Amino acid sequence: MTPLEKAEQLYTQAYRRWALELSHDKNEVIAKDISISMCNEVLSYMGADRGTEFWASVRKTLVESRHQTLYKPNPDHAN
Numbered sequence: 001m002t003p004l005e006k007a008e009q010l011y012t013q014a015y016r017r018w019a020l021e022l023s024h025d026k027n028e029v030i031a032k033d034i035s036i037s038m039c040n041e042v043l044s045y046m047g048a049d050r051g052t053e054f055w056a057s058v059r060k061t062l063v064e065s066r067h068q069t070l071y072k073p074n075p076d077h078a079n
Contacts (some may be wrong), residue, residue, distance in 0.1 A: 003054060003057035003058045003060075003061050004042070004056075004061055006018075006054075006058045006063045007061040007065065007070060008057050008069075008070050008071075008072045009061060010035040010038055010039070010058070010062070011031050011032065011035045011067075011071060012073070013033035013069070013072055014030070014031040014032075014035050014038075015027060015028075015030075015032040015067075018030060018031070018034055018036035018049075019031045024067075028066075028067045031062075031067075031071075032062060033060050035070075036059055036063065037064050039056075039058050039059035039062065040059065042055050042063050043055050043056065043059070046047055065078050
């Protein structure tokens with residue numbers, strides 16, 4: 001799995017589960033904040049492990065990308 005694929009997966013899951021506002025803009029912010037928080041949690045537990053580069057890249061992708069890039073409504077990214 002690439003960092004972009006992981007970012008898509010985290011964002012899509014967060015958007016579907018917790019983005020319940022009527023405003024699309026608010027939902028995008030909610031999903032993005034939750035996804036970035038997940039990455040930060042993983043990174044905080046990893047220490048100097050070799051996977052930190054991957055998760056830092058996932059976080060960077062989430063920060064720099066918009067909803068149209070990250071949200072994948074197809075079933076491949078549902079889990």
